[in-house]
Amino acid sequence: MDEVQFEFNVKGVGLGQPKRFNRLTMVKYHGQISMIASLNVTSERLEGQSITILRLAGRLDATTVSQFERALTDAHHSGDRVIVVDLSDLTYISSSGLRVLLTGRSNARKRGGEVFICSLRPPVREVFEMVGFTAVFTIFDTLEKAIEAAAAPQS
Numbered sequence: 001m002d003e004v005q006f007e008f009n010v011k012g013v014g015l016g017q018p019k020r021f022n023r024l025t026m027v028k029y030h031g032q033i034s035m036i037a038s039l040n041v042t043s044e045r046l047e048g049q050s051i052t053i054l055r056l057a058g059r060l061d062a063t064t065v066s067q068f069e070r071a072l073t074d075a076h077h078s079g080d081r082v083i084v085v086d087l088s089d090l091t092y093i094s095s096s097g098l099r100v101l102l103t104g105r106s107n108a109r110k111r112g113g114e115v116f117i118c119s120l121r122p123p124v125r126e127v128f129e130m131v132g133f134t135a136v137f138t139i140f141d142t143l144e145k146a147i148e149a150a151a152a153p154q155s
């Protein structure tokens with residue numbers, strides 16, 4: 001089996017336009033070529049609210065974690081106070097993905113910010129519960145609830 005991976009960024013056209021970080025994997029197996037999009041990360045800033053939303057779709061593992069790290073780094077550099085990570089379309093998370101989430105939270109807190117998690121699918125929630133991340137992160141059932149909490153004044 002031969003495998004080739006391509007990475008590409010699609011930047012938003014104007015203010016408020018989301019950025020996308022994508023990885024495309026092409027696999028040749030027994031003469032058949034197929035393409036598998038492993039992880040898509042969409043980044044959107046909520047202007048005037050100091051909030052960045054990162055939406056992940058696919059698998060977050062050792063082969064795709066660099067995309068998420070890049071998106072988190074961009075979000076930190078934007079100066080936004082809160083990063084909301086929407087995992088509604090994430091189907092799998094490995095220890096590499098968990099490490100990046102924890103590092104991202106630590107970096108956000110060092111500058112007085114926070115990382116909120118929302119919309120966990122049952123298999124991903126199971127992993128979060130197993131490793132104790134439900135006690136570490138603030139987790140919301142929906143993106144709307146996470147944005148509402150992120151927009152609330154700091155006490």
